[in-house]
Amino acid sequence: MTINRRSPVLRAACIAFLAFIVLILTGEVAFGAPQEAPGDGDYRTMPFVGSRVFMWVVAELHLMFAAFVLAVPMFALVIEYIGYKTGDKRFDELAYDFTKLLSVSFSFTATLGALLTFGLIILYPALTDYLVKIFSWTFLPYVLLFFFEAIFLYSYYYGWGKFSPRVHLFLGLMLNIVGTAIMFIANAWLTFMNTPNGIDELGNLTSVWDAINNYIWMPINIHRLIANVAFGGAIGAAYGAYKFLGAKTDQERAHYDWMGYIGNFIAICALLPLPFAGYWLGVEIYAYDQSLGITLMGGTFSWLFIIQAVLIGNLFLAANYYLWLSMGRIAGAERYRRFIKYLLALITICFIVWATPHSLVATVEEARAMGGSHHPILNVLGVMSAKNTAVNLLILTTYVSFLLYRRANKEATVSWAKMGNLIQFSIFAVVVIFVVFLGVYGYFVDAQTRIGLSQPQVMSVLFAMVAVTVIDIFLFKNARKRGEIAWGKIPGRAQYALFFLAITFTWLMGLMGYVRAGMRQHWHVYGVIRDTSVDAYTPTLGFAGLVVSVTVIIFFLFLAIVFFLSGLSGKKNWAPKSPPPPEATTTEPLPDAEPATEPEKEPEVAGLPNPLASLLRFIRKKS
Amino acid sequence: MKHALQIFGFTILVSAFYWYVSLWVPQKRTDPPEDIVISASLTTDEMIPIGEEIVAGKGTCLTCHTMGESGTGLRFPDLGNIGAIASERVAGQSDVDYLAESMYDPNAYVVEGFVAGMPNVSRPPVALTDQEILTVIAYLQSLGGTPTVTMDTPLQWQGQAPAPTAATAPDAPPDGATVFTTYACNTCHSLDGAAGAGPTLQGIGSRQTREEVTASIREPDAILVEGFAPGVMAATLNAFGFYDNVTDAEFEALLDYLMEQ
Numbered sequence: 001m002t003i004n005r006r007s008p009v010l011r012a013a014c015i016a017f018l019a020f021i022v023l024i025l026t027g028e029v030a031f032g033a034p035q036e037a038p039g040d041g042d043y044r045t046m047p048f049v050g051s052r053v054f055m056w057v058v059a060e061l062h063l064m065f066a067a068f069v070l071a072v073p074m075f076a077l078v079i080e081y082i083g084y085k086t087g088d089k090r091f092d093e094l095a096y097d098f099t100k101l102l103s104v105s106f107s108f109t110a111t112l113g114a115l116l117t118f119g120l121i122i123l124y125p126a127l128t129d130y131l132v133k134i135f136s137w138t139f140l141p142y143v144l145l146f147f148f149e150a151i152f153l154y155s156y157y158y159g160w161g162k163f164s165p166r167v168h169l170f171l172g173l174m175l176n177i178v179g180t181a182i183m184f185i186a187n188a189w190l191t192f193m194n195t196p197n198g199i200d201e202l203g204n205l206t207s208v209w210d211a212i213n214n215y216i217w218m219p220i221n222i223h224r225l226i227a228n229v230a231f232g233g234a235i236g237a238a239y240g241a242y243k244f245l246g247a248k249t250d251q252e253r254a255h256y257d258w259m260g261y262i263g264n265f266i267a268i269c270a271l272l273p274l275p276f277a278g279y280w281l282g283v284e285i286y287a288y289d290q291s292l293g294i295t296l297m298g299g300t301f302s303w304l305f306i307i308q309a310v311l312i313g314n315l316f317l318a319a320n321y322y323l324w325l326s327m328g329r330i331a332g333a334e335r336y337r338r339f340i341k342y343l344l345a346l347i348t349i350c351f352i353v354w355a356t357p358h359s360l361v362a363t364v365e366e367a368r369a370m371g372g373s374h375h376p377i378l379n380v381l382g383v384m385s386a387k388n389t390a391v392n393l394l395i396l397t398t399y400v401s402f403l404l405y406r407r408a409n410k411e412a413t414v415s416w417a418k419m420g421n422l423i424q425f426s427i428f429a430v431v432v433i434f435v436v437f438l439g440v441y442g443y444f445v446d447a448q449t450r451i452g453l454s455q456p457q458v459m460s461v462l463f464a465m466v467a468v469t470v471i472d473i474f475l476f477k478n479a480r481k482r483g484e485i486a487w488g489k490i491p492g493r494a495q496y497a498l499f500f501l502a503i504t505f506t507w508l509m510g511l512m513g514y515v516r517a518g519m520r521q522h523w524h525v526y527g528v529i530r531d532t533s534v535d536a537y538t539p540t541l542g543f544a545g546l547v548v549s550v551t552v553i554i555f556f557l558f559l560a561i562v563f564f565l566s567g568l569s570g571k572k573n574w575a576p577k578s579p580p581p582p583e584a585t586t587t588e589p590l591p592d593a594e595p596a597t598e599p600e601k602e603p604e605v606a607g608l609p610n611p612l613a614s615l616l617r618f619i620r621k622k623s
Numbered sequence: 624m625k626h627a628l629q630i631f632g633f634t635i636l637v638s639a640f641y642w643y644v645s646l647w648v649p650q651k652r653t654d655p656p657e658d659i660v661i662s663a664s665l666t667t668d669e670m671i672p673i674g675e676e677i678v679a680g681k682g683t684c685l686t687c688h689t690m691g692e693s694g695t696g697l698r699f700p701d702l703g704n705i706g707a708i709a710s711e712r713v714a715g716q717s718d719v720d721y722l723a724e725s726m727y728d729p730n731a732y733v734v735e736g737f738v739a740g741m742p743n744v745s746r747p748p749v750a751l752t753d754q755e756i757l758t759v760i761a762y763l764q765s766l767g768g769t770p771t772v773t774m775d776t777p778l779q780w781q782g783q784a785p786a787p788t789a790a791t792a793p794d795a796p797p798d799g800a801t802v803f804t805t806y807a808c809n810t811c812h813s814l815d816g817a818a819g820a821g822p823t824l825q826g827i828g829s830r831q832t833r834e835e836v837t838a839s840i841r842e843p844d845a846i847l848v849e850g851f852a853p854g855v856m857a858a859t860l861n862a863f864g865f866y867d868n869v870t871d872a873e874f875e876a877l878l879d880y881l882m883e884q
Binding site for chain 1: 626627630631633634635637638639641642644645646648649650651652653654655656682683686687693735741742746747748749
């Protein structure tokens with residue numbers, strides 16, 4: 001029954017997939033031929049919005065859905081595995097709830113992918129021609145993997161409860177492997193455009209593998225893998241919030257509150273190591289071409305990272321706010337409430353420092369008064385030493401919020417509890433002092449040394465998080481419970497915090513997607529194929545922000561459809577309303593009333609389908 | 624439904640807020656660098672402003688280098704006084720050679736305290752031409768020193784830039800020599816002084832201005848060289864589809880090529 005109801009979706013996905021294969025194959029045939037049709041230019045124009053904006057929005061939407069489709073199976077599999085090992089059915093149900101979002105999202109991904117391919121072929125034929133020449137060998141494996149992804153995804157979803165747990169887990173594992181492989185191949189195409197490799201000075205292909213394994217291929221693979229999990233967790237949490245707000249029973253509220261919490265937990269856990277992956281990506285960009293790196297970080301796009309700081313600062317604020325609200329549903333958490341104001345103050349300070357620009361937008365008079373574009377005081381905060389310090393403290397503060405949440409309803413019973421707490425506090429104190437010391441020290445050393453200081457800062461924070469977690473696990477082993485977690489007892493604004501996180505994650509993804517492509521500036525393939533179209537210029541950040549905002553709104557519109565369709569699976573099958581009870585008759589007829597009659601018999605409609613019968617009944621009554 | 628609408632309104636609100644943040648930062652549109660026409664007959668003084676323009680534009684030098692700053696915060700050598708110190712950087716190397724090597728082979732010598740990493744600016748993506756590099760040298764010499772370089776100064780690295788091909792780069796600048804043969808200019812005009820159906824173009828770059836050569840191609844019969852019949856060139860170019868098909872970039876490339884003769 002479920003399969004029948006889902007079959008249109010399956011059909012749509014298959015059609016989109018077939019269209020995609022046809023496109024790839026026709027593209028290969030058409031572009032495999034060396035001659036170009038007379039009159040074909042390098043570009044064609046998309047009416048109204050222009051080619052670049054059209055491709056920009058479509059590519060972003062495709063990537064957002066693709067990220068979600070790749071991420072959900074990762075944590076769904078882990079959650080399912082936890083349920084399998086512990087025997088706790090709740091985990092299995094939660095994993096299934098996340099997986100329900102996949103099938104419709106997969107169709108959207110495939111359709112948007114086909115649209116993206118269409119767009120490239122039609123609007124950017126010369127660029128597509130060149131990329132096809134370089135990567136033609138990767139297309140067949142890509143299509144095959146896509147085919148397998150469809151098989152594993154639908155068998156994982158429809159096979160829930162139909163296979164033995166081990167077989168089902170295997171299907172989930174294969175889905176993840178195939179999905180990751182697809183992403184790795186697609187990443188090769190786009191990273192080649194930034195850091196082309198495996199070609200000679202004239203742009204001719206010398207090695208397909210080198211073209212794939214270009215400078216930023218693996219950093220992007222890892223960065224996207226982690227970012228996808230963060231993004232998928234945030235969207236999953238938003239789904240939980242959406243269901244929570246519409247829940248009718250306490251049981252539903254409890255379940256979706258838990259789902260929102262788990263989604264957010266996944267998102268924040270993945271967010272914490274993301275800066276380190278980003279750091280590796282940045283290093284590789286600089287290693288490929290210093291001027292490309294400087295364009296990204298210190299040139300045209302330097303102000304974009306102020307916007308990024310606002311976004312990430314908001315992510316941390318909202319994540320902490322959600323955790324603090326969540327503590328309200330835990331008996332025993334009251335004793336930690338007094339720390340929240342200090343944590344909030346620290347987060348706010350770090351946020352402000354991180355979002356402080358190095359140079360200010362000032363009028364001539366203001367610039368004269370400041371003695372330049374650098375503010376005499378703020379200038380000190382707008383540099384790498386201060387910002388790195390702020391970010392590390394921000395991460396550490398969020399971790400402390402998690403720690404407080406984790407131990408909210410627990411009381412350590414081990415004999416060394418006091419000593420354990422003291423050691424944990426000492427680790428935090430030493431690491432904070434170390435991080436701040438390195439930040440200050442950075443002002444007095446040369447650039448190379450200063451850049452190198454970020455590593456010990458990061459490593460010390462990682463050490464603190466790992467060491468404190470390990471101690472905490474042993475410290476609260478066999479802990480006494482102060483009370484239960486009352487799932488579902490959380491204010492509605494906490495759900496809006498989850499939505500805020502999901503929107504912010506999506507906006508951040510759109511912005512960083514823009515800068516990854518935008519740093520090439522007037523190059524389609526950096527240093528190889530120059531952009532000679534009317535869109536070759538790099539737009540203002542305000543314009544980029546508008547495009548990203550519109551993309552995010554479209555994405556959430558599509559997501560609303562996904563949520564709605566996914567929600568249908570929990571609904572009961574449609575059934576006609578039971579016929580109304582016979583109209584009540586009075587034993588004492590009113591003076592003007594007609595005499596009571598027997599309920600009408602409807603022998604003439606008895607054999608008709610129910611809806612029609614109801615309609616006829618209605619007409620007869622009215623007449 | 625009520626919640627769905629509230630959530631959607633919230634989404635629009637948050638997205639609009641982030642758009643506002645993006646409007647709050649400086650708004651700067653960055654256009655692609657424009658190609659600069661460099662005549663072979665430029666004097667050293669004329670080269671300086673062109674070099675300055677390239678340093679700030681197409682050369683993207685100021686993305687990394689500073690002008691007149693000092694201190695430990697610099698990531699790349701400051702160029703504010705480079706004209707005065709270029710000849711002292713490497714023993715036995717003139718300032719012109721040092722500056723040229725810094726652009727063609729930047730990692731051959733790296734200033735103490737800095738790390739290697741500057742790309743060869745004669746290669747893409749910067750892709751300065753040999754003539755453009757000469758003007759940049761003139762400008763850099765002028766920063767605290769006396770410019771001595773001319774457009775005729777030979778540099779050992781010149782002529783190493785790869786010839787772009789249409790097969791690999793659809794946007795690659797057209798090659799003037801190719802345009803010259805594609806439209807059969809070479810069937811009538813020689814470049815070595817030999818007689819032909821049309822006057823030889825040997826030394827045309829020094830005999831005529833770019834504007835005069837442009838006019839001669841656009842309206843071949845406006846000014847005729849004595850002894851050559853009118854209408855022949857226009858008819859030939861029409862027969863090869865020159866006036867219908869030649870692009871602006873091809874036309875400029877052809878002019879560049881002719882002015883180099």
